[in-house]
Amino acid sequence: MLNLKKKILDYFSEHGHEKSPEAETKLILFNAFRNKYQVLNKFSELFTEKSAVKFPLTPEIEEEAMRMAAERIKGIPLQHITGNQFFFEHDYSVNSHVLIPRPETEILISNIIDHIKKNWTNTPFRFAELGLGSGILSTEILFHFKKSIGIASEISSQAIAMARQNLDIIIGVGNWEDRFSIIEPGDTHIGFEVFEEYRPMDIIFSNPPYVSVNDEIENEVLRYEPHTALFPMIGAANEGEKENPNYFYENFLKHHHKILKPDGIAFFEIPHERADAIKHEFQNAGFSKIGIVDDLTGRPRLLIAQK
Ligand SMILES: C[S@@+](CC[C@H](N)C(=O)[O-])C[C@H]1O[C@@H](n2cnc3c(N)ncnc32)[C@H](O)[C@@H]1O
Structure with missing residues (x-):
């Protein structure tokens, strides 16, 4: 997974995407992994030492993550790509018809x-x-x-x-x-x-x-x-x-x-x-x-x- 993380970060940097690349890369990885492993429901679960064994990286996860990164560099909001945004204590589905929940x-x-x-x-x-x-x-x-x-x-x-x-x-x-x-x-x-x-x-x-x-x-x-x-x-x-x-x-x-x-x-x-x-x-x-x-x-x- 570390290799994939680096691949996305390099891709963002090559395309001049400077908006919170580290945080956005983690969100992309989390969503791509969760699309495959639905039991994954906490962000923190993915970024532990044990996660590589529990949630192995597959070619389809990599393809999905790179697809999301490619959409993102077109300027599409990350939440419209992943379809969700965490707010307060829950994960909310969002689309282009609703305001993306703001941290403030x-x-x-x-x-x-x-x-x-x-x-x-x-x-x-x-x-x-x-x-x-x-x-x-x-x-x-x-x-x-x-x-x-x-x-x-x-x-x-x-x-x-x-x-x-x-x-x-x-x-x-x-x-x-x-x-x-x-x-x-x-x-x-x-x-x-x-x-x-x-x-x-x-x-x-x-x-x-x-x-x-x-x-x-x-x-x-x-x-x-x-x-x-x-x-x-x-x-x-x-x-x-x-x-x-x-x-x-x-x-x-x-x-x-x-x-x-x-x-x-x-x-x-x-x-x-x-x-x-x-x-x-x-x-x-x-x-x-x-x-x-x-x-x-x-x-x-x-x-x-x-x-
Ligand atoms: C700033 S967003 C807030 C959405 C959500 N409550 C949040 O905090 O993320 C304002 C919402 O008000 C809705 N809205 C606009 N005019 C309205 C009206 N006259 N009556 C009711 N809702 C309205 C918009 O469609 C939008 O969903």
Whole structure:
């Protein structure tokens, strides 16, 4: 396996692929081996001394790994090639219809989970999420808290199909449908108002689309990730409507009194560029307890709001 690892690293270097080559090579190897040995479920299992005996390298694994490396140097995101991304405590299936789960979103989920553990570990609570995507956030909540009851909205039917697949694998078919529902709004302008017809929630969270056309965006992201996951009201923006990257935060502030209990709490991933402005909007809307949590690069990434 060490020879194959070197072969991929050399191949990346020859083709000028400089984006985390060591980490990406390990992920390619893990996925190529796992396609052959399904029992391999932990990354660490492959990179031990014993693994060469337990999981011998075969010509088809080598061919598969080199195929993945060849796709990768074309600029295709590694997660689209392997079809998965690990997030928080689980491996999630992903495709081009969902945002690839980001490491910084783990800050959002770990803060939500800490709050729930302190407040409702053994009691039922209700949650709502706008923008389900691959399902990472709601799935982790449903997995960790068996008494949780939730609802999520998602504009893309293909993303909903991916989220359902992840729920079926991680929570189990038949184990989530009676406590979690998914709504598909028909228009990208529809935001938190979809939750108004349900009982007010204890907790609302979202990693909404929040990118501005003026933000710096990597080419790979722009080319391969769904624009509905990046830019709010994408359909409208396409038709010349003025963009508003803060659209979903403002939409929440318009509707929160009908969808969040008076003692409820909201968690939002936010763009660091507009963190202060968003915080002020929440303060002006009457949220007196507002916390901002930084990501690992020291930039504001999470807003927590209570009245
Ligand atoms: C930034 S992604 C987040 C996905 C996932 N929750 C995560 O954290 O990886 C935002 C998601 O919101 C969805 N979305 C966009 N407009 C929406 C709307 N009006 N209502 C519901 N979902 C919407 C997108 O399709 C996308 O899946």
